[in-house]
Amino acid sequence: MQAVWKLSKYIKPYILFAIIAPVMMVIEVSMDLLQPTILQHIIDDGIAQTDTSYIVKMFGLMIATSVIGLIGGIGCSIYASRTAVNFSTDLRQDLYETITYFSNSSKDKFTLGKLVTNLTSDMEMLQRALTMLLKVFVRGPMMFIGAIVIVFITARELFPILLVVVPILAFCMYYFTALSGKLFHKVQKVVDMVNTKVQENLAGIRVIKAYNRKNHQIEQFTEVNTQLMKRSMAADQIIGVLAPLTMFVVNLGIVAALWMGAIKVDNNTLQVGVILAFINYLMMVMQGLMSSSMVLVQLARAIPSAGRIVEVLEENTDLTSPLKPEIKQIQGSISFENVSFSYLKETESVLKNISFHVNAGETVGIIGMTGSGKSTLVKMIPRLFDPDSGSVKIDGVPIGSYSLEHLRQSIGFSPQKATLFSKTIADNLRYGKSDATSEDIVQALQSANAKEFVDKLDAGTEHLLTQGATNLSGGQKQRLAMARSFIRKPSILILDDVTSAVDSISEKTIQRAIEEQFSDATKVIVSSKISSIRHADQILVMDDGKIAAQGTHEQLLQESILYQEMAKTQAEKGVTLSE
Incomplete structure (x- = not known):
């Protein structure tokens, strides 16, 4: 319940709607409670006395109460829906924004399947629970209590039947509601597993x-x-048993009422209309309890969802901006000072005491075997990860002193896996620069040697990409990802093995464009091919999370055995090491 209380702040902007809805429901229930009493008077005072005018008057009153009840019901539905939909929309927005700021460790902690469940079925569960709470939870208790009070006042001779029926109904509701709540909690866990499996597959x-x-x-x-089928079936079957069981108990009450009523009518101590009104009120007692139990079941299902959502909202990401960030313009010098990092704290470090310095405007190449830590190293620069020890500095300032927005705005990062979105090519490039002009887009495409294939598409830059850009080849995706990083004209350009699927001619064109257009930018190029980094001002040779060697291409060919072996292997495979 604590989680539900924490989420209640999302209702505050719509508190007026949340108040109007129950008030309208009170009007509807009040009218419903009047109807059996009106019917009783029509039978006992009108039909029994053959008073036509009285019957017509009471019939008109019954129609009036029905219309007023209809207005109350419609009003309640409208305002309850407005409250619940706005509540869930605002909450989903905050939840999504929270997830977008998650570090990789937080995403791994919750898993993608669970986060998808949070944004979809958990949110739907909360919205449905709030709607029912505002509509049904007022209706159920009020109808239950109102019917009992009216029976006590108008049909006291039959009231003992309620003293037997109501406790049995209440016990059934409580038992099955509590049991179903536990079962639906188990169902939600399996839904996570299903979502994870679907996403993974x-x-x-x-x-x-x-x-x-x-x-x-x-x-x-x-x-x-x-x-999921077994647990859902078990939970649904419990709820399925509740309705016929309660109906059976009510039917027994009706039989008892008819039996007792017939005796009292025969003795002239009770009128027929009272019996009919009592049966109606007995049905209302059942409906009130059923309505309340439905809300309780929905709340029992929603409370775990609320807890899961609050857990995500309260997750403390380890990547935050400082309260007083550094605001100076980033020039681009980069320093790593004894940086170590591991994805899981109890495992061996992926990076081990990494130290190097790159002056602004220089090019640094990073090469090494698969799993040597190259990609992890460059992800430290835009603070996709923070080091476990040591520090990363830009322009002599620890990167944690910059706001994340300011830091990343100064960096053009093209990751190893070219991730494109199901939007147009132009929209994907504008992820790099939201206000990019058509000229900016054309220039970025030319720099990435992508304009030629884009021009061949029917819609050109307005060509719509499918999810995952499956309607493009691997090389085309890589070139568009590079164009996205080029378009922002960054102070630091990071290319993480982005030419692995690009032919050698295109690669040379891209290298030439980088040299000409980004001469002032600091360039960090990760590659598995020596030809891609041989002209760098310095090259870092990574091995098992450490810098095994450092220097220019010529120096490494003379001094580094590991670099010599890579050069020899690539030469044997026909990979050209020079232009």
Whole structure:
């Protein structure tokens, strides 16, 4: 419940709607409670006395109460929906913004499947619970209490039946509501597993096909899907038992009322209209309890969802901006001082005591075997990770002293995996510079040697990319990702092995454009090919998370055995080391 209380602040902007909805429901329930009493008077005072004018008058009153109740019900639905939808929209917005600021460790902690569940089914659960709370939770208790009070006043002879029926109904509601709440909590956990499995399989669909593991993945999904089926069935069956059980108890009450009523009518101590009114009120008691139990079940399902959402909202990301950030213009010099880092604190470090310095405007190349820490190292510069020890400085200032926005605005980062969005090519490039003109886009495409293939597309830069840009080749995606980093004219340009799928002619064109257009920018180029970095002012040779050697291409060929071996291997494979 503490989580629910923390989320209540999202209702405050719509508190007027949240008040109007229950008030309108009070009007509807009040009218509903009047109807059996009006019917009683029509039968006992009108029909029994053959008073036509009285019957017409009471019939008109019944129509009036029905219309007023209709207005109250419609008003309640409108304002309850407005409150719940606005509440969930604002909460979902904050939740999404929180997730976008997550560090990789936070994303790994919650898993993508769970975060997707938070933004979809958990939010839907809370919205539905709030709607029912504003509509039904007022209706249920008021109808339940109102019906009992009216029976006590108008049909006291039959009131003992309620003293038996109501406790049995209340116990059934409590027991099944508590049990279903526990079961639906288990259901939600399996929903996480299903979402995670779907996300994982769709992301790796090509690998699954390539290794002919489709049947294996189907079996794994079937396993979690079967778990979801079993738990959902168990929870739904519990709720399914509740309705017929309560109806059975109410029917017994109706039989008892008819039996007792017939005896009292025969003795002239009770009128027929009272019996009919009592049966109506008995049904209202059941409806009130059923409505309340439905809300309680929905709340029991929503409370775990609220807890999960609050857990995400309160996650303390380790990547934050300082209260008083450094605001000076970034020139681009980079210093690593004894930097060490591990993804999991209890495991071996991925980077170990890394130290080097790059002057503003220089080019540094980084090369090494797979898993040597190259990509992790460059991700430290835009603060995608913070080091466990040591410090990273830009222009002599620790990068933690800059605001994240200011720091990253000064960096053009093209990661190893070219990630493009399901928007047009122009929109994807504007991720690098939101106010980029058409001329800026054309120049960036030319620099990345991408204009030629873009011009061949029917819509040109307005060509719509599919999700994951599956309608482009790997080399085309890499060139667009580079164009996105080029368009912002950064002080620091980071290219993480972005020419692995690019042909040698295109690569030379791109290298020439970088030299000509980004001469003032500090360039950090990660590559598995020596030809891509041989002209760098300095080259870092990475091995097992350490800098094994450092120097120019010529120096490393003379002094570094590891660099010599890479050069020899690439030469044997036909990779040209020079222009």
